[in-house]
Amino acid sequence: MIEFNNISFRYPGSNSGVNDINLTINKGELLAILGQSGSGKTTLLKLIAGFEKPDSGIIRVNNKDITPLSCQQRNLGIVFQDYALFPHMTVLENIAYPLKLKNIDKDSRLARAAAMVQKTGLSGKEQMRPANLSGGQQQRVALARALIFEPSALLLDEPLSALDAGLREDMRQEIRQLQQQLGITTILITHDQEEAMSMADQVAVMKNGRLLQVDRPANLYHKPKTVDVAQFVGRANILPAIALEADRIECALGQLQVHAPELKAGQQLHIMIRPEHWSPIAGEHNTFAVEHLNTVFWGPTCQATVMINGTTIKAEGQLHTPPTNLSIHPEHIHLIS
Numbered sequence: 155m156i157e158f159n160n161i162s163f164r165y166p167g168s169n170s171g172v173n174d175i176n177l178t179i180n181k182g183e184l185l186a187i188l189g190q191s192g193s194g195k196t197t198l199l200k201l202i203a204g205f206e207k208p209d210s211g212i213i214r215v216n217n218k219d220i221t222p223l224s225c226q227q228r229n230l231g232i233v234f235q236d237y238a239l240f241p242h243m244t245v246l247e248n249i250a251y252p253l254k255l256k257n258i259d260k261d262s263r264l265a266r267a268a269a270m271v272q273k274t275g276l277s278g279k280e281q282m283r284p285a286n287l288s289g290g291q292q293q294r295v296a297l298a299r300a301l302i303f304e305p306s307a308l309l310l311d312e313p314l315s316a317l318d319a320g321l322r323e324d325m326r327q328e329i330r331q332l333q334q335q336l337g338i339t340t341i342l343i344t345h346d347q348e349e350a351m352s353m354a355d356q357v358a359v360m361k362n363g364r365l366l367q368v369d370r371p372a373n374l375y376h377k378p379k380t381v382d383v384a385q386f387v388g389r390a391n392i393l394p395a396i397a398l399e400a401d402r403i404e405c406a407l408g409q410l411q412v413h414a415p416e417l418k419a420g421q422q423l424h425i426m427i428r429p430e431h432w433s434p435i436a437g438e439h440n441t442f443a444v445e446h447l448n449t450v451f452w453g454p455t456c457q458a459t460v461m462i463n464g465t466t467i468k469a470e471g472q473l474h475t476p477p478t479n480l481s482i483h484p485e486h487i488h489l490i491s
């Protein structure tokens with residue numbers, strides 16, 4: 155388990171850093187930290203790894219306060235974006251290296267490295283040097299080296315960003331399987347939403363050094379708590395709205411039936427509609443005549459841009475003919491207050 159308790163940090167002489175971070179990663183779970191460039195993801199990683207010390211707050215790993223400890227004492231496995239492998243060493247030597255630092259004898263080192271070679275699918279590559287491996291294989295060596303000394307947690311800093319798209323998808327699943335098999339608590343830093351959503355038990359969205367929402371991937375997508383999160387995660391139609399009564403709001407599209415029995419007349423809020431939730435078939439509620447602007451073909455689906463009462467809306471799905479009507483089920487209108 156990893157816990158951040160009221161962690162704040164500013165880089166000396168600047169206003170940048172992270173503010174009041176409270177976060178718990180349960181034992182054996184993978185948490186992805188997702189955010190745009192400069193949001194503070196790497197800073198959080200540096201704080202847990204011990205490269206920077208927080209100005210205030212406590213970080214615990216398995217209930218132990220690690221804040222005063224040095225990087226080495228923290229016993230964390232780290233995989234960096236560029237893997238940082240030793241070019242003059244073989245795969246086996248690279249993987250065994252952390253054990254050498256711990257003064258473990260050569261025979262045990264090599265035996266443990268050989269076992270890790272098996273686990274990470276590197277059999278047959280033991281005597282090769284990093285330069286002769288593919289990106290995915292280098293990534294596996296870095297992972298094996300980070301795991302060899304049985305760390306208390308694993309930190310992955312954009313581990314897949316150097317790989318091309320197809321390989322990246324395969325490696326996501328490989329890393330996730332290995333992480334689950336070993337049951338190791340893991341933090342993954344990424345700016346890639348798909349990577350975060352497909353690999354993580356929980357995703358923490360960061361902006362300007364703060365956590366906006368920490369949630370299961372499906373909750374983050376379907377029930378974002380703020381407009382910022384709704385805009386950042388996935389594609390969304392977001393409109394300001396005012397409540398007319400329970401279950402009814404008004405926005406630029408017109409009046410909409412929603413599912414919100416607790417709404418009070420006059421309440422200001424935003425509505426979010428995911429593009430794939432629009433239906434080209436008229437529904438019992440919320441059916442609109444649309445003016446079709448354009449459709450982009452994406453392969454399995456299309457994205458249509460339409461106007462409803464002067465407001466531009468994006469809809470996605472099997473829209474092979476331009477829609478003339480779109481409807482939205484009240485359950486698919488998410489309210490953000």
Ligand SMILES: Nc1ncnc2c1ncn2[C@@H]1O[C@H](COP(=O)(O)OP(=O)(O)OP(=O)(O)O)[C@@H](O)[C@H]1O
Nearest residue numbers: 165168170171189190191192193194195196197198
């Ligand atoms: N050594 C430093 N000194 C001063 N400011 C820094 C330093 N390192 C980072 N920052 C600032 O701290 C903020 C957070 O940076 P951080 O590197 O944590 O963001 P990030 O989300 O990891 O971005 P990226 O995805 O580009 O790596 C940014 O405003 C950045 O400019």
